[in-house]
Amino acid sequence: MQEPTHGGPRRLVHHVRAGDIEHGGLASAQIKRQLSGLGVAPQDARRAGIIAFEGEMNLVVYSTNGGTITVTVSEKLVDIEVADEGPGIEDIDLALTPGFSTAPSWARELGFGAGMGLCNIQANADWFEIHSHIGSGTRILCRIERRRHDASGHRPTTRT
Ligand SMILES: Nc1ncnc2c1ncn2[C@@H]1O[C@H](COP(=O)(O)OP(=O)(O)OP(=O)(O)O)[C@@H](O)[C@H]1O
Ligand SMILES: [Mg+2]
Secondary structure, three states, X not given: OOOOOOXXXXXXXXXXXXXXXXXXXXXXXXXXXXXXXXXXXXXXXXXXXHHHHHHHHHHHHHOOOOEEEEEEEOOOEEEEEEEEOOOOOOOHHHHHOOOOOOOOHHHHHOOOOOOOHHHHHHHHOOEEEEEEEOOOEEEEEEEEEOOOOOOOOOOOOOOO
């Protein structure tokens, strides 16, 4: 199917392999570049890049069979979905607690496992949802409300 060159939402899909630490971070770096290329403001592309990176590393470190990062860009929004098919998270509240981590030693030796990834995702999203069930997997939905793309890259300020 041919991608439209303009108009309408654009959908970018990246597959991430489980355990592939060597390529961990490539998909999110590419996403950030693609968003900039689509005219997304630098600060929004940066936030999306952080969300995608943390999601990507969690797919690398925890997923059984890898997963996907799907980014949908429309005029006002950047939506990011990170999904895998297992193992799923047993206690979501605990997983969202800053500092909680079950990272294996090989990941900790590489500097992962601070237990900050999901917090970082939440902090960079305007809207965040996580669905996870043991056996069926994890799905994270994030939304960024795009700011106006002005030269300063700052959020438009309202003064009254
Ligand atoms: N896709 C996933 N599948 C299964 N468990 C996950 C998944 N993502 C996160 N978790 C669980 O949630 C915990 C917290 O994740 P989070 O990304 O916040 O921190 P971390 O990956 O442990 O460390 P950091 O991201 O700071 O390197 C993980 O340690 C893991 O137990
Ligand atoms: Mg993480």
